[in-house]
Amino acid sequence: MKIAVDKNTYHINKDKDKEYIYLFDDETLDELLKLNMHCVYYKKCDYVDINLTDYDIDCIKKAKITDKDYDKITKQNYKYAIIVPNCNNDRGDYKGKSFLRNCIESILNQTYKDFTLIIVDDCSTDTSIETIKSYKDNRIHLIQNKRKRYNGGSRNVGIDYALDNIDFDYFCFLDSDDWWKHNKVLETINNRLFNHDMALIGMELIDKNGVFMTKYHQYDNYEDFFLSDNKVWCTAWARVIKKNKIVYFCENSLMEDRVWSYRQADVINELDKVVNIKEPLYVWNRTNTTNSVSIVRNSYWNASAWCHIGHQLQLLDQLKHKEMIPILKKRIEVCKDKVNHNIYQQY
Secondary structure, three states: OEEEEEOOOOOOOOOOOOEEEEEEOOOOHHHHHHHOOEEEEEOOOOOOOOOOOOOOOOOEEEEOOOOOOHHHOOOOOOOEEEEEEEOOOOOOOEOOEOHHHHHHHHHHOOOOOOEEEEEEEOOOOOOHHHHHHOOOOOOEEEEEOOOOOHHHHHHHHHHHHHHHHOOOOEEEEOOOOOEEOOOOHHHHHHHHHOOOOEEEEEEEEEEOOEEEEEEOOOOOOHHHHHHOOOOOOOOHHHEEEEHHHOOOOOOOOOOOHHHHHHHHHHOOOOHHHEEEEEEEEEEEEOOOOOOOOOOOOOHHHHHHHHHHHHHHHHHHOOOOOHHHHHHHHHHHHHHHHHHHOOOOOOO
């Protein structure tokens, strides 16, 4: 048996600085009650982290010590709708394959098989369509946009298609020039979800020299989580979202992620409904230097910056967490200043 320390959630002991959690397997209820501390049921537990609000345990089952039927608290096998927007990414060379092929195969090769892959092609003019169709796998659903929708609009097309046509529990997102790090990513996510509204995943950044950064989400409060800034980043691929909690992306903009991340945070009522998986599960490919909207700067990028400010202004009146209104107003002023000084970046 193991003892873990949790600094934030349960206040059982008199010592306010350290809260202890007992990890148990087959102890009787009488034995657990004698411990006078919060207990966590586990199976196949590979490790225990210092802070269970920031980390999680493989196959964790949480239960109060007053609960009697621990067997009812079980891991579930969820179904996933994985949405990949693509435009002209059947290019590049990573380990002998194009970016698009690496993305698709990283999904198809997962050990966890209960998913549907929805690829929304946004008017590609390269060999993307032929490449996608070359995979004879009935889990792949290809949608070809009839007009340009960019990443935000293409993801919305995928969301609508999934909601109308697929039986699933959670949304996942990948960009078509990125990929999942290994073949147990979806298994890892599934083992950590336990009906949370959202999961956050870590990532590796790579360039032509290899991995140059490994990054995880860090947040101490709802404001950190909401802002999607340095502690929590705003990208769609960094989140796994329960079907009934999904919100739509901003369209007609190259800066669709951040306002979406605000809206997505706003539908979360409690932070304990979010699981933060501090493992590098996603590979963010920075070798794609000619087709990545976060690298290429042009007139549409400049227009998108102003569009992004407008989307934030619209959101002010819609926020459920009203305490974030002054925070968002301050953010808008920062964005205005940067745009006026021609500082192009993903806000």
